[in-house]
Amino acid sequence: MAPSPNIPDEVDFSLFGGAESLSEGKKLNAPNRSTHRTKIVNPENKGDVYDRPPQDPSDFLWLMTEEPHRSRRKVIMKAHPEVTKLMGHEPRTKYVALSVVLIQLTTAFLLRHTHPLSWKFLAAAYIIGGTANHNLFLAIHEITHNLAFKGVKANKALAIIVNLPIGVPYAVTFKGYHMEHHKYLGEDGVDTDLPTQLELICLNNVLGKVFFCTFQILFYALRPGFVRSQRQSYWHFISIAVQLCFDYVLCAYVQGGTKMLIYMIMSSFWAGSLHPLAGHFIAEHYVWDDLDQETYSYYGWLNIFAYNVGYHNEHHDFPSVPWTRLPALRALAPEFYDNIPSHPSWPMITINFIRDKNVGIFARVKRKPREEKTKAPSSIELDGGPADEESRSKQQ
Structure with a gap:
């Protein structure tokens, strides 16, 4: 990259999101563009992966192919059968998650006499709370896959406890929808991670994308209820009851407890809004660089705060591998991962998403749902790993 007179030292802008300068990436669906938002770890073997026609911004990218993770999982297991040694729960998860819970409660307590609109x-709500609650979101994600304890009930109980500083009960509800996201990735009307047609119509412009990025936590919280209802279990009611009791006791019996609750809810909002870590929501499954790839990884240092959720291709390939072993999974099978385009940065994801006309609400892969998936949800609870197949075989 040629040096610029306005920049005293050489700067690689690709580290901040794939652009070589802040003026690039503004042409609508520019063919054969040289600037890419993603990168390939092994550039010597990238082939013609970026030689693709631009995507139609008026519709989602509809594919007839099966989601790629199941087939890649089978191939990797055949090539590296030792991958099974990486599977199983990670005992350290509960200690890390509960430590962050303690940090949030302590910070909230210290702010109990501070005005919520003070700087x-x-x-504190943005820097400490947003980072901590985003970490708790992803702790619940790990626990959802039953990777904190061996038992399912122990994992659910931990998720309810970890949910407390978030302020609103969502952990148990998240589990059901997230398992369907893994099993039926990209299936319209089933995978509630996908934007709806109404979102495409209303938000497919710069202002719409700014609104979406600012309030995306609300989209992820409210969209599932509109798209696909799920059967409630007694765990849902336990989760709601525990959270409401915690919030009530905080506000009614702790001096300054109302401000503590405001701090925690504000932290949750920032955690899913214009926060550097929130870039992973857009990075994971939005289509970039006109590719037909639907899952993207990120291998940068922000994974430290996010339970390595940036290893997202690896996670979808093997949901039963915990966060501490995802780097080992990638190292075990580099021939499968180093040639897949990945994101060099999370902080610039949101900015690139807003300013790049080649990416928008439309940039998601969708598939027609299989007939059996549109019916009432199965009574078998999906756990995102080998437990699914075991449960199904026992039922049959």
């Missing part, structure tokens, strides 16, 4: 309160 100190707002800064």
Whole structure:
């Protein structure tokens, strides 16, 4: 990259999101563009992966192919049967998650006499609270896959406890929808991670994308209820009851407890809004660089705060591999991962998403749902790993 007179030292802008300068990436669906938002770890073997026609911005990318993770999982297991040694729960998860819970409760307590609109309160809610609650979101994600304890009930109980600083009960509901996201990736009307047609119509412009990125936590929280209802279990009611009791006791019996709750809810909002870690929501499954690839990884240092969720191709390939072993999974099978385009940065994802006309609400892969998936959800609870197949075989 040629040096610029406005920049004293050489700067590789690709580290911040794949652009060589902040003026690039503004042409609508520019063919054969040289600037890419993603990168390939092994550039010597990238082939013609980027030689693709631009995507139609008026519709989603509809594919007839099966989601790629199941087939790649089978191939990797055949090539590297020792991958099974990486599977199983990670005992350290509960200690890390509960430590972050303690950090959030302590911070909230220290701010109990601070005005919610003061700079100190707002800064703490964004920097400390947003980072901590985003970490708790992803702790619940790990626990959802039953990777904190061996038993399912122990994992659910832990998820309810970890949910407390988030302020609103969502952990148990998230589990059901997230398991369907893994099993039926990209299936319209089943995978509730996908934007709806109404979102495409209303938000497919710069202002719409700004609104979406600012309030995306609300989209992920409310969209599932509109798209696909799920059967409630007694765990849902336990989760709601525990959270409401915690919030009530906090507000009614702790001096300054209302401000503590405001801090925690504000932290949850920032965690899923314009926060550097929130870039992973868009990075994971939005289509970039006009590819037909639907899952993207990120291997940068922000994974430290996010339970390595940036290893997202690896996670979808093997949901039963915990966060501490995902780097080992990638190292075990580099021939499968180093040639897949990945994101060089999370912080610039949101900016690139908003400013690049080649990416928008339309940039998601969708598939027609299989007939049996549109019926009432199965009574078998999906756990995102080998337990699914075991449960199904026992039922049959």
